[in-house]
Amino acid sequence: MHQTMVTTALTLPGYTITRNLGVVRGITVRSRSIVGNFFGGLQSLFGGNISIYTSLCEQAREETYHLMCEHARELGANAIIAMHYDATELMAGLTEVLCYGTAVIVQKDTDTQP
Numbered sequence: 001m002h003q004t005m006v007t008t009a010l011t012l013p014g015y016t017i018t019r020n021l022g023v024v025r026g027i028t029v030r031s032r033s034i035v036g037n038f039f040g041g042l043q044s045l046f047g048g049n050i051s052i053y054t055s056l057c058e059q060a061r062e063e064t065y066h067l068m069c070e071h072a073r074e075l076g077a078n079a080i081i082a083m084h085y086d087a088t089e090l091m092a093g094l095t096e097v098l099c100y101g102t103a104v105i106v107q108k109d110t111d112t113q114p
Helices: 034-046 051-075
Strands: 015-031 079-091 094-108
Touching: 015 051, 015 079, 051 079, 051 094
Parallel strands: none
Antiparallel strands: 015 094, 079 094
16 A cells, blocks of 8 residues: 655645645544543643643544545545644534545656756
């Protein structure tokens, strides 16, 4: 399985976009568990990074990123440009995380210098 190139930029240096395949996305909806809320509440009493929530956010971002890349591969893309994350709180304790970008086919530029 090949690795999909992903960038937040609109271009990939050294590559030419030969085809635009459209928007691809990965989405997940996550909720905090009662245990997570309890330990998160305890950590918030002491201030600083609330690691249980940081971990939950990172897992959601990783999952949506992989889903987006899978969607792009299904379309035949070998790269994704203009990648972004977005998150929306649907209700208290329930958050949607979205990763999206534009699936493209790129071709490596040929070096014309001797």
